[in-house]
Amino acid sequence: MNPPLLSVVIPMYNEQEVLPLLIERLRPLLDGAGVAYEVVAVDDGSADATGAMLIQAARQWPGLRVVRLRRNSGHQAALTAGLHRSRGRYVASIDADLQDPPEKILEMLALARAKDLDIVYGVRDDRSTDTFFKRQTAQLYYRVMRRLVGKKIPHNAGDFRLLSRAAVDALKAMPEHQPVYRLLVPWLGFPSGEVAYRRDVRAAGSTKYPLSKMIKLAIDSVTNFSAAPLRLATWSGLLSFLACLGLGVYSIVQHSRGDTVSGWTSLFTAVLFIGALQLLCLGLLGEYLGRLYAEVKGRPMYIIGYDSAMHVPAQEPADEADGDRLTEAAAR
Numbered sequence: 001m002n003p004p005l006l007s008v009v010i011p012m013y014n015e016q017e018v019l020p021l022l023i024e025r026l027r028p029l030l031d032g033a034g035v036a037y038e039v040v041a042v043d044d045g046s047a048d049a050t051g052a053m054l055i056q057a058a059r060q061w062p063g064l065r066v067v068r069l070r071r072n073s074g075h076q077a078a079l080t081a082g083l084h085r086s087r088g089r090y091v092a093s094i095d096a097d098l099q100d101p102p103e104k105i106l107e108m109l110a111l112a113r114a115k116d117l118d119i120v121y122g123v124r125d126d127r128s129t130d131t132f133f134k135r136q137t138a139q140l141y142y143r144v145m146r147r148l149v150g151k152k153i154p155h156n157a158g159d160f161r162l163l164s165r166a167a168v169d170a171l172k173a174m175p176e177h178q179p180v181y182r183l184l185v186p187w188l189g190f191p192s193g194e195v196a197y198r199r200d201v202r203a204a205g206s207t208k209y210p211l212s213k214m215i216k217l218a219i220d221s222v223t224n225f226s227a228a229p230l231r232l233a234t235w236s237g238l239l240s241f242l243a244c245l246g247l248g249v250y251s252i253v254q255h256s257r258g259d260t261v262s263g264w265t266s267l268f269t270a271v272l273f274i275g276a277l278q279l280l281c282l283g284l285l286g287e288y289l290g291r292l293y294a295e296v297k298g299r300p301m302y303i304i305g306y307d308s309a310m311h312v313p314a315q316e317p318a319d320e321a322d323g324d325r326l327t328e329a330a331a332r
Contacts, residue, residue: 002036003087003088003089004035004036004037004038004087004088004089005035005036005037005088005089005090005109006030006033006035006036006037006038006088006089006090006091006092006105006109007037007038007039007040007086007087007088007090007091007092008026008030008037008038008039008040008091008092008093008094008102008105009040009042009079009082009083009086009091009092009093009094010022010039010040010041010042010082010093010094010095010096011042011044011075011078011079011082011093011095011096012041012042012043012044012046012050012054012078012096013043013044013045013046013050013072013075013078014046014047014048014050015046015050015096015097016046016048016049016050016053017204018096018097018098018202018203018204019050019053019054019057019096020053021098021203021204022096022098022102022203023057023061023064025098025102026039026102027061027063029102029103029105029106030063031063033106035109037063037088038063038064038065038086038087038088038309039061039063039064039065040065040067040082040085040086041054041064041065041066041067042067042068042069042078042079042081042082042085043066043067043068043069044069044072044073044074044075044077044078045068045069045070045071045072045073046072047072051066051068054066054068055308058308064308065085065307065308065309066306066307066308067081067082067085067304067306067307067308068304068305068306068307069081069302069303069304069305070303070304070305071303073301073302073303074301075159076178076179076180076181076301077301077302078302079093079159079181080179080301080302081301081302081304083163083168083171083172084172085304085307086168088165089164089165090109090112090113090162090163090164090165091162091163091164091165091168092105092108092109092161092162092163093159093160093161093163093181094159094160095159095160097202097203097204098200098202098203099199099200099201099202099203100122100158100160100197100199100200101197101198101200104122104160104195104197105162107195108120108122108161108162108195109162111193111195112162112164112193115191115193116191117164117190117191117192117193118163118164118166118167118188118190118191118192119161119162119163119164119167119185119186119188119190119191119192119193120161120162120192120193120194120195121154121157121160121161121192121193121194121195122157122158122160122161122194122195122197123154123155123156123157123194123195123196123197124156124157124158124196124197124198124199125156125196125197125198126197126198126199137214138156142155142156145183152186152187152189153182153183153186154186154192154194157182157194158182159181159182161181161185163185164190166190167185167188167190170188170190171184171185171188177301178301236277236280236281
């Protein structure tokens with residue numbers, strides 16, 4: 001079987017409200033594109049009816065391929081599963097919430113083929129639908145990342161992009177345990193272009209990226225791509241040492257002058273400052289050591305429970321049972 005020209009990877013977690021709207025908008029677009037395609041919908045262990053709805057939709061949409069993870073593994077892990085399972089010569093990734101317009105996928109594909117590009121980024125040139133807090137934190141994130149990682153990071157480019165098969169294979173060859181693709185893809189340095197678009201409001205359902213996950217993404221981004229926090233700890237320790245040395249000299253001078261009025265406030269403040277600095281440095285070291293520990297263990301980011309496009313592999317005998325359970329759920 002020849003691979004399709006285009007694969008569209010869509011990570012999903014509890015998206016039962018928006019799923020019908022997504023299919024209604026995406027299927028006519030791809031059917032009318034005149035190219036062979038597959039849609040790889042990755043159900044990231046959803047607790048609602050997302051998995052059953054996907055199975056039911058795949059019965060009537062031959063281009064829809066359902067990949068189900070056995071447990072919730074996170075957005076980047078689900079995206080990784082979709083990229084690794086995709087078969088297209090070009091692979092687009094998009095979220096299910098329809099904030100990124102699916103129509104831009106064909107524009108990305110046309111640009112990549114016309115200019116022989118390996119990467120086409122979807123760049124948000126209008127974020128007026130986002131809250132003020134979301135816009136400001138996003139601006140701060142990209143400013144910090146470009147300063148730490150380099151100016152090759154596209155501004156306001158998330159996980160809406162198109163990759164060539166060469167770029168996907170390069171990503172698959174990287175043993176990243178906690179990949180952050182919005183930084184990892186630019187790191188490849190492959191020929192790239194951009195397609196601008198206006199970011200819309202979520203079509204239905206609630207956001208799957210609350211503040212806690214945004215903070216985790218920022219931490220993963222910094223610690224995966226820069227040793228700057230470790231250098232910060234080093235420089236902070238050096239500056240603290242110099243400050244303490246200066247205070248020591250000052251104390252000796254004051255003592256020689258007979259000015260020995262004692263007070264606990266300055267001492268208490270100094271002890272708190274040094275203690276907090278030490279804990280900060282230990283925390284930074286622990287963060288990096290924790291990541292090394294996770295890499296050494298070598299546990300997979302995700303475990304495939306079901307793939308509608310493949311027969312049951314010998315090493316995964318439970319997949320067929322999973323598929324049967326999902327099919328029964330859809331029928332009910």
